Amino acid sequence: MATLDDTFDQFDEEEAEIPLGATLSGRKRLFSKELRCMMFGFGDDQNPYTESVDLLEDLVIEFITEMTHKAMEIGRTGRVQVEDIVFLVRKDQRKYARVKDLLTMNEELKKARKAFDEVKYAGIGNISTSLMKILLLAI
Amino acid sequence: MENIFDREDSENDGDLNVSVSSSCEVGVHSTEVEIENQESQSSEQGRDIRRDSEEGSPVPSESDCLDDQVSNHAPGAFEEIPTHAESETPDLSKDIKVESSHEQDIVLHKQFIPGKDKKKEIKSRKEIEEEEREKMQVLVSNFTEEQLDRYEMYRRSAFPKAAIKRLMQTITGCSVSQNVVIAMSGIAKVFVGEVVEEALDVMEAQGETGPLQPKHLREAVRRLRLRGGIPNCRAKRPLYSL
Numbered sequence: 001m002a003t004l005d006d007t008f009d010q011f012d013e014e015e016a017e018i019p020l021g022a023t024l025s026g027r028k029r030l031f032s033k034e035l036r037c038m039m040f041g042f043g044d045d046q047n048p049y050t051e052s053v054d055l056l057e058d059l060v061i062e063f064i065t066e067m068t069h070k071a072m073e074i075g076r077t078g079r080v081q082v083e084d085i086v087f088l089v090r091k092d093q094r095k096y097a098r099v100k101d102l103l104t105m106n107e108e109l110k111k112a113r114k115a116f117d118e119v120k121y122a123g124i125g126n127i128s129t130s131l132m133k134i135l136l137l138a139i
Numbered sequence: 140m141e142n143i144f145d146r147e148d149s150e151n152d153g154d155l156n157v158s159v160s161s162s163c164e165v166g167v168h169s170t171e172v173e174i175e176n177q178e179s180q181s182s183e184q185g186r187d188i189r190r191d192s193e194e195g196s197p198v199p200s201e202s203d204c205l206d207d208q209v210s211n212h213a214p215g216a217f218e219e220i221p222t223h224a225e226s227e228t229p230d231l232s233k234d235i236k237v238e239s240s241h242e243q244d245i246v247l248h249k250q251f252i253p254g255k256d257k258k259k260e261i262k263s264r265k266e267i268e269e270e271e272r273e274k275m276q277v278l279v280s281n282f283t284e285e286q287l288d289r290y291e292m293y294r295r296s297a298f299p300k301a302a303i304k305r306l307m308q309t310i311t312g313c314s315v316s317q318n319v320v321i322a323m324s325g326i327a328k329v330f331v332g333e334v335v336e337e338a339l340d341v342m343e344a345q346g347e348t349g350p351l352q353p354k355h356l357r358e359a360v361r362r363l364r365l366r367g368g369i370p371n372c373r374a375k376r377p378l379y380s381l
Binding site: 030031034035037038039040041042043044045047048049051052055056059060061063064065066067068069070072078079080081082085086088089091092094095098099102103106137 | 292293
């Protein structure tokens, strides 16, 4: 019957996903510190629960995995390019605007860095470029 | 690479309205902000206050004057708390242009309303951006200590690029460029923000307080999935089944 097959399909997918999920959560936590700061920044308590942080990390990893898989399917298959990511978030206003800002800012910083390097003030140029790197990291 | 955005710009600016500033505002979701009084008084006064305290001299309140803005306004936005000087400067007209600094903050997209106010200049994107930046400065200058902490965390927290790059390379099996990593970490942060904000709403609706619990997060994820904010893996639900 169609419905039985469908549930089996879902089951298969879940089974295929669950071992992956188990190894992911068994792996070392990748983003614990940063996620805590991020949750506080977005409105949570100053000390969020560890289980919440773990859950969010799993969600983020799943999100990134999904996006990467989808990006590999469109455009040039097997590769992930910026245009693919932009295409994937085109419907979501917030994410699209964010990607746009990040990439344009990155381009501007690269241009400014180049301009600095051309000016032969070695000391001053290095300090300014490291300042700009801090700015870029803080995104 | 920039072409993919430029084309969008020329076609429909109206669609790409501000969404970044809204995420800035909800960054202080759970704390009260009492800046309505200050904001209702003209924000130009706040602009003036900041200039006074930073440049240390009264700024002539002429319209259409090019003021040199100190270049470290943008990063200093959440570090300085200027004193509330009682200034009796008159209202500044809206045509004040401020020289934009190198470090651009948040770029907003303007809504083109053609044919409006030919005499007054049509507000360019930069002017709107400058106004928004001024408003943000006024807002941030009135933050309490805790709000400042939270705002700083909100701006500074980010996913480590190395880990994201490693993760993506494990998934794809081939190398990813730096731009991709930058874009992906940015999107992941927005994603976290959406989930956390939704979870806070859920918690508030249930009338609970304190740190977020996994049940709130799960309910938030469920709601977001329904709305389509989360990509799900080829969910094979039968669309039409008898």
